[in-house]
Amino acid sequence: MLAAWIMGAGSAHGVARPARQSDSLVRIGLLVAAAGGDSARARDARRGAELAVKQWNARGGVAGRPVALVVRTMEGPWGSGSKAVVDLVFGERVHAILESLDGRGAHVAEQIVTKSQTPMLSAWATDVTLAGAFVPWYFRVVPDDRRQAAALAREIYGARRYRRVAVAATEAYDARVAARAFARQADSLGRTVTLDLTYRDGTAEVEALVDRIARSAVDALVLFGPPARSLTLIRRMAARGLQVPTFASLPFADALLCDSCRKDVEGVVFVAPGHWYAPSGRALSRAFEATYGTPPGAAAAYAYDGTRVLLRAIERAGLDRTRIQYALRQAGPWQGVTGVIQFDERGNRGGSVELLIMRGGKPHLLGAGRSGGGQP
DSSP: OHHHHHHSSBOTTSOBOOOTTOTTOEEEEEEEEOSSTTHHHHHHHHHHHHHHHHHHHHTTTBTTBOEEEEEEEEOSSSTHHHHHHHIIIIISOOSEEEEEOOHHHHHHHHHHHHHHTOOEEESSOOOHHHHHSOOTTEEESSOOHHHHHHHHHIIIIIISOOOSEEEEEESSHHHHHHHHHHHHHHHHTTOOOSEEEEEOSSHHHHHHHHHHHHHHTOSEEEEESOHHHHHHHHHHHHHTTOOOOEEEOGGGGGGGGSGGGGGGGTTOEEEOOGGGTSHHHHHHHHHHHHHHSSOOOHHHHHHHHHHHHHHHHHHHHOSOHHHHHHHHHHOOOEEETTEEEOBOTTSOBOSOOOEEEEETTEEEEHHHHHTTOOOO
16 A cells, blocks of 8 residues: 555656655655657666665655655756756655766756755766766766776776777767767876777668778777667677677676577676676565566666665655765765665765676676686
8 A cells, every 4th residue: 555655646757746745755756768769778767766665665664754756757958858857856845866867867957956955866877077076966876987987998908908999889978978988098098099989770880880890900899888789789790700809888788688689798898787796686686577577777776776875865864955965975885786885075986896798698707707706
């Protein structure tokens, strides 16, 4: 009955609408992308947050108060997108906001929550320009582009000593920003990206990209963009007999949710979402699959962790937004399904960034794989 009341009948947008003025509820806002290219990620993020709320309510909520998840979609990068944030802050009067958006959407949300002094935790946006600015109300539970790029660059230029490296990014905003972050990391190591490529869908364009990679005789290839696009490129390279050591950023991890795709990514190294090798992550996978019939992707895992981090802070601070912000900044480390979570002085997630490598159709921690360790 409690779950039906909190997550029950929504508005025309399919959004749960708790009583706005009730002090008996802890209200967590969730911002996700509208239907379209990111609809699968938005669905997974919502499911991860919902599961966290369901489990928190099963243990009694926050100091006896049930938790309500109030979901809004960002319909556009500006204008109507900002209305969703305003509605959460001033209409629903949420106590904190979790977002699973691209960098542009996160910029819009960040500006509004800064002015309204509402704590916001990002469970997806990795834009380094967001990370570089000091916004005391903005936190990030996912490693930003700089930290992902640093982990990849250390492996590529340091451990493997590759010199001729190609970067291939889709035209999506986040992919291009991540590619630029990698190029800056290469520069910091005294290296220069040999080939900087941007591509769209379409057989002719992918074939032209493969031609350029073949002619350049690169030592390695780094991919930035949605996993489906990366898989298309990897398959075309394999069909042409082109074998280039391949690396990828965090979004690539969701390619492994497709069992039939695993044979295509043998040997690929990519940034690891921690829920694949932490014991608590395996517990999440079991609960998520039992509830939704599918394993959790990276967006679901980070949204799950982000929701729990916000609820922990509210347990410590109460319902005052300023106190919640202070609790987020001062508390930790927390053990999440994606690893240990603690924020630095700018609200960014600290700690190490792990890499996975596909071997025998299974992901292995790269360090463990080198030393003969087994599957995570």
